[in-house]
Amino acid sequence: MFHSLSLGEQKALVSNLLxxxxxxxxxxxxxxxxxFQDKTVRKLKRDEDFDxxxxxxxxxxxxLLNFASLCLKNGWTLxxxxxxxxxxSMQLRFLLHENGFDVDSHLVKxxxxxxxxxFNEGLGMIWQTLENGHKNAYTDDCEVxxxxxxxxAAKSFGNIIYRISNKKLLKGCDLIKFAKRKSDKMxxxxxxxxxxxxxxxxxxxxxxxxxxx
Numbered sequence: 132m133f134h135s136l137s138l139g140e141q142k143a144l145v146s147n148l149l150x151x152x153x154x155x156x157x158x159x160x161x162x163x164x165x166x167f168q169d170k171t172v173r174k175l176k177r178d179e180d181f182d183x184x185x186x187x188x189x190x191x192x193x194x195l196l197n198f199a200s201l202c203l204k205n206g207w208t209l210x211x212x213x214x215x216x217x218x219x220s221m222q223l224r225f226l227l228h229e230n231g232f233d234v235d236s237h238l239v240k241x242x243x244x245x246x247x248x249x250f251n252e253g254l255g256m257i258w259q260t261l262e263n264g265h266k267n268a269y270t271d272d273c274e275v276x277x278x279x280x281x282x283x284a285a286k287s288f289g290n291i292i293y294r295i296s297n298k299k300l301l302k303g304c305d306l307i308k309f310a311k312r313k314s315d316k317m318x319x320x321x322x323x324x325x326x327x328x329x330x331x332x333x334x335x336x337x338x339x340x341x342x343x344x
Contacts, residue, residue: 170225172296175218175289177282192222192289199282208278212264215285219261222289226296230303231323242317246309250300251291260284307332314339 168190178197199214223240227233234240244258264281295301303322310317310332318333 170228172222172225172229172293174293175222175286177286192218192225195221196282196285196289199285203278203282209268211278212281213268215281216261216265218285219258219288219292222292226292226301229296230301230306232303232306233321233323233329234319235321236319239317239320242310242313243306243320246306247292247295247301250295254288254291257284257288257291261288307335311336311339 173191173193175193175196177200178193195214195218199211199218202208202211202214220240223243224234227243234243241258241262244254248255260280261284263277264284267277306320307322310320314332314336318331320332321329322332322335324330324335
């Protein structure tokens with residue numbers, strides 16, 4: 132699918148279809164003009180050469196991780212921690228989206244991480260490190276060495292999620308069963324149903340509804 136390619140890959144693909152004279156006249160703009168967001172789960176890397184002046188794009192986990200690296204480089208430790216958490220949170224949502232789920236609740240995200248620990252036991256501890264980075268935004272207290280830990284955690288978390296996605300380990304029926312048992316905490320997990328409508332776990336299973344947060 133065209134939109135699942137990186138911007139560079141999109142540009143190369145289109146460029147190969149154009150004659151050389153047209154290439155010299157027009158600059159190819161590969162960013163969608165619509166509100167489309169590429170939610171493909173991708174492997175993450177640390178980019179120490181990230182240039183904010185030419186990459187003001189925060190629509191994916193990699194770009195958020197890039198900005199977190201820039202923040203650490205400039206001593207903006209509080210923002211670094213928050214960007215690391217956002218990168219991990221977005222990667223988690225992308226995994227859920229590709230499996231027909233969505234979440235807009237902090238508590239439900241934490242519970243999904245608990246579910247995913249079956250694939251990697253260390254995921255919970257890594258998520259807790261990222262949670263600490265998120266909390267620092269409220270306490271205004273973050274040393275540089277802790278900010279480095281947040282960056283390491285964000286990359287590790289994102290790539291564990293990537294492996295879960297790449298190996299297709301997440302089974303929707305298992306997550307629904309887990310959420311149903313934990314409906315007091317996961318009732319707001321949204322599921323894309325067969326009629327192409329989104330419903331929460333509480334809406335799907337009202338008899339087990341515990342008012343999930």
